[in-house]
Amino acid sequence: MRVNLLDFDAEGLTAWFAQQGEKPFRARQVLRWIHQRGEGDFAAMTDVAKLLREKLVAAAAVSPPPTLSDRLSDDGTRKFLFDVGNGNAVETVFIPEDDRGTLCVSSQAGCALECAFCSTGRQGFNRNLTTAEIIGQLWQANRALGVEPGGERIISNVVLMGMGEPLANFDNLIPALRLMLDDNAYGLSRRRVTVSTSGIVPAMDRLAEACPVALAVSLHAPTDGLRDKLVPINRKYPLAELMAACQRYLVHAPRDFITFEYVMLDGVNDSDADARALLHLVRDVPCKFNLIPFNPFPDSGFRRSPADRVRRFASILADHGIVTTTRKTRGDDIDAACGQLAGKVKDKSRRVIGVSPGSLRASIGLELR
Numbered sequence: 001m002r003v004n005l006l007d008f009d010a011e012g013l014t015a016w017f018a019q020q021g022e023k024p025f026r027a028r029q030v031l032r033w034i035h036q037r038g039e040g041d042f043a044a045m046t047d048v049a050k051l052l053r054e055k056l057v058a059a060a061a062v063s064p065p066p067t068l069s070d071r072l073s074d075d076g077t078r079k080f081l082f083d084v085g086n087g088n089a090v091e092t093v094f095i096p097e098d099d100r101g102t103l104c105v106s107s108q109a110g111c112a113l114e115c116a117f118c119s120t121g122r123q124g125f126n127r128n129l130t131t132a133e134i135i136g137q138l139w140q141a142n143r144a145l146g147v148e149p150g151g152e153r154i155i156s157n158v159v160l161m162g163m164g165e166p167l168a169n170f171d172n173l174i175p176a177l178r179l180m181l182d183d184n185a186y187g188l189s190r191r192r193v194t195v196s197t198s199g200i201v202p203a204m205d206r207l208a209e210a211c212p213v214a215l216a217v218s219l220h221a222p223t224d225g226l227r228d229k230l231v232p233i234n235r236k237y238p239l240a241e242l243m244a245a246c247q248r249y250l251v252h253a254p255r256d257f258i259t260f261e262y263v264m265l266d267g268v269n270d271s272d273a274d275a276r277a278l279l280h281l282v283r284d285v286p287c288k289f290n291l292i293p294f295n296p297f298p299d300s301g302f303r304r305s306p307a308d309r310v311r312r313f314a315s316i317l318a319d320h321g322i323v324t325t326t327r328k329t330r331g332d333d334i335d336a337a338c339g340q341l342a343g344k345v346k347d348k349s350r351r352v353i354g355v356s357p358g359s360l361r362a363s364i365g366l367e368l369r
Contacts (some may be wrong), residue, residue, distance in 0.1 A: 108164025124347025
């Protein structure tokens with residue numbers, strides 16, 4: 001069986017080449033061909049020795065997940081559906097903006113964390129993606145999007161905010177992050193690669209040591225009581241532990257703040273009192289807030305907070321010196337907006353998928369307006 005070279009970061013590829021009796025510079029050559037030039041045909045790697053090219057054809061492959069669909073939104077957002085085998089598919093979204101092009105990458109087929117407001121979580125969980133399947137989304141998107149006339153790649157930022165919890169797939173995530181940062185591969189700044197987590201505290205500490213990049217934390221509630229319902233991982237790693245982990249991460253982080261993501265749910269977590277509770281919660285954590293209008297999906301049990309309520313909530317945070325932005329809703333006409341990614345997952349978690357709006361309201365203890 002041929003080895004998929006997309007599974008290797010620079011260190012791994014160098015070690016594999018050493019096993020083949022090749023010198024380290026050969027690994028750097030091939031790394032540049034694969035990731036900088038997007039080349040998957042060894043015969044086209046013209047500055048690689050012919051005998052090595054023949055050896056690679058026999059022993060290795062560049063095998064990204066195949067593209068099942070490629071959809072373009074009216075606002076320019078582009079959503080890819082990639083086949084990861086055995087009836088599973090994951091979604092990847094490219095978001096163009098005036099000053100950047102951001103690719104939102106998935107890390108798992110499904111998600112086991114069951115956040116109440118997330119479409120992906122309702123599908124259940126099948127498995128972790130391999131390093132090749134994670135970096136392969138960037139590889140495929142780069143080829144599909146091409147380059148700008150000046151030779152610059154269109155993708156300037158990568159966020160691990162797609163399907164799945166990245167830090168629950170730590171061992172496959174780290175080599176993919178290292179490839180994103182490697183000057184012989186994608187050469188992205190640590191500030192331009194963001195990992196989003198729901199708050200797996202031990203893995204946050206490991207990330208800080210292994211490959212610190214920008215960090216976003218899916219917060220979504222100001223108290224343990226509410227967050228236990230909305231983000232169930234909070235029951236294992238409550239807010240006090242999460243805030244302490246954020247402070248530890250900042251010692252290593254490429255940015256001097258943590259981004260807190262906060263989905264705005266009408267009548268659930270969007271009151272003035274909730275905003276003031278957040279101010280108390282994050283008082284010792286340098287941070288910014290990204291407020292996310294809830295993006296509906298069938299039978300979610302939630303509604304989006306009205307625009308004036310979001311503005312009021314943002315102003316309370318901003319008036320106390322916290323940089324607060326409200327995320328633009330992008331790609332919702334192709335179900336590419338935040339919280340809408342669902343892909344196709346054969347659930348192996350053996351849990352009940354889907355919660356009725358009534359039972360959800362009862363479990364949270366609130367009546368949605």
